[in-house]
Amino acid sequence: MHCYLPPFKSSITPGKKLLREYSGIPEDEIHDHAEAVRRDPFKVAPYHCIGMFQFLDLSLKTMDIYQEVLDRVKHGDKFLDLGCCLGQEIRQLVSDGAPCENTFGSDLYSGFFALGYKLFKDEDRLKTIFIAADAFHETSPLTELAGRMNIVYTGAFFHLFSLEDQEKMALRVLQLLAPKPGSLVIGRQSGSEDAGAFTRSGDTSGRTHFRHNVQSWKELWDRVGKADGSRWSVEANLDAPEFTLIAPTGKSMDLQNKMSAHELRYIIRRL
Ligand SMILES: C[S@@+](CC[C@H](N)C(=O)[O-])C[C@H]1O[C@@H](n2cnc3c(N)ncnc32)[C@H](O)[C@@H]1O
Numbered sequence: 703m704h705c706y707l708p709p710f711k712s713s714i715t716p717g718k719k720l721l722r723e724y725s726g727i728p729e730d731e732i733h734d735h736a737e738a739v740r741r742d743p744f745k746v747a748p749y750h751c752i753g754m755f756q757f758l759d760l761s762l763k764t765m766d767i768y769q770e771v772l773d774r775v776k777h778g779d780k781f782l783d784l785g786c787c788l789g790q791e792i793r794q795l796v797s798d799g800a801p802c803e804n805t806f807g808s809d810l811y812s813g814f815f816a817l818g819y820k821l822f823k824d825e826d827r828l829k830t831i832f833i834a835a836d837a838f839h840e841t842s843p844l845t846e847l848a849g850r851m852n853i854v855y856t857g858a859f860f861h862l863f864s865l866e867d868q869e870k871m872a873l874r875v876l877q878l879l880a881p882k883p884g885s886l887v888i889g890r891q892s893g894s895e896d897a898g899a900f901t902r903s904g905d906t907s908g909r910t911h912f913r914h915n916v917q918s919w920k921e922l923w924d925r926v927g928k929a930d931g932s933r934w935s936v937e938a939n940l941d942a943p944e945f946t947l948i949a950p951t952g953k954s955m956d957l958q959n960k961m962s963a964h965e966l967r968y969i970i971r972r973l
Pocket of ligand 1: 747749751756757784785786787788808809810811814835836837838856857858859862
């Protein structure tokens with residue numbers, strides 16, 4: 703599969719800071735190091751976000767809830783990054799003082815974990831537990847964490863799936879969390895003012911992806927809470943579009959999809 707590989711963005715300041723301060727990579731070597739590592743994840747799976755250096759575009763720390771998350775993990779709460787890919791958000795927490803023993807990462811592809819160690823140069827010291835699993839599977843190794851997590855981070859994750867699969871995944875996430883007030887699901891994904899399903903151009907598999915607005919996302923968690931017998935408060939907002947909304951005549955469906963995409967950020971808290 704062809705993937706777009708834009709040049710290294712000099713604007714990826716938080717990721718560069720992490721590589722400098724946490725990984726000890728000198729400033730003048732960061733560009734070449736990130737560029738060299740970026741090509742490897744495509745051998746594992748060709749996600750668009752990897753080509754875009756999203757693994758250096760740290761999101762969790764930009765959320766208002768970051769300080770609460772950091773304090774809680776410092777005091778023993780267990781944090782899982784579901785669909786962690788290279789695990790950059792875990793490294794940020796650890797760099798800010800969270801004990802790595804309280805952090806967990808999971809992804810469909812174990813190959814990403816080795817690349818995360820290579821990117822962040824921390825295989826000898828990071829004690830995070832990484833679990834390779836399909837989170838949809840009822841009997842995957844991830845189920846060992848059931849009921850033990852306090853915070854699950856899901857970045858650029860739910861939007862990979864159809865609405866039906868998102869509901870299944872949301873139920874899986876609830877099962878991973880401790881069944882008590884304060885358990886948290888946080889994250890971000892592509893959203894849209896008009897909620898709906900879309901297909902990627904060139905994708906002949908028939909797979910659809912569902913993009914939410916605030917209301918449809920809240921409704922999904924209401925349904926999932928009812929099915930699970932739990933209650934959740936959902937804070938969500940759609941940020942300004944990342945791309946211009948000028949109608950793209952003659953442009954590909956992919957580009958049109960991106961042009962109507964906003965970022966949906968959310969904090970879902972068990973009551
Ligand atoms: C678009 S990437 C996002 C990576 C990272 N969370 C971020 O915010 O940059 C989505 C990740 O979810 C993983 N993934 C997709 N389907 C999965 C599944 N069924 N179970 C576990 N991980 C999955 C992919 O392998 C990929 O690493």
